[in-house]
Amino acid sequence: MEESTAFIEAIKTGDVDQVAALLEQHPALVSARTEQGVSVIMLACYMQQTAVLEVLLAQKPTLTLHEAAAMGLTAQVAAWLDADPSSINSFTPDGFASLGLAAFFGRLETLTLLLERGAAVNTTSQNAIQVRPLHSAVAHRNPAVALQMAEQLLAHGVDVNVAQQGGWTPLHQAAAHNHTAMVDLLLQHGSDRTARSDDGKTPADMARQQGHTDLAHELALAET
DSSP: OOOHHHHHOOOHTTHHHHHHHHHHOOOGGOOOBOOOOOOOHHHHHTOOOOHHHHHHHHOOOOHHHHHHHTTTTTHHHHHHHOOOOGGGOBOTTOOEEEEHHHHHTOOOOHHHHHTTTTTOOTTSSSSTTOOOOOHHHHOOOOOHHHHHHHHHHHHTOOTTTTTGGGGGGGHHHHTTTOOHHHHHHHHHOOOOOOOTTTSOOHHHHHHHTTTTTTHHHHHHHHHH
């Protein structure tokens, strides 16, 4: 237990040497999980510890569907679904489905495969943040990838006005990030520019709050 705790902490902090040393002493740690049941591989993905992830993968662990989706290993995702098609909409212990993970990490090819295989596009994460794949796609830090993922999800019939924790819709997110192309795309698909978050803010308010005055002005004018 002590080794597992130290191992997980080393992953979180990106201590590659400590991770490697502990794995050398205790190879089974590659299959360790956090108290919440999150695998150490998924933890490294969440923490964006690329160097740590490489050390873990060098142990050649058997990856889960969710881990493969998060890392964009499309061939492995396909193999998983070939063997067990019913797993496509399963959740990680912390409440995320594979489609949402692919969207969150910007794995466009994997997202495309999952959509082709029939992944549920409107599934809400089974945790407090209540995100759907469209929220994750819109929020992705690469605008071009975010736009391509959103286009695919919208083509598969996502609910464009769904709200996550805090009452944020995808349009709120796009406005907050000043992603004008995304704003246009969402509006074309019926996003409600008058929707209010739990604290009463419209997408225009979110843009204004982040200093995106031109976009805020355009959205505010369209509200009237």
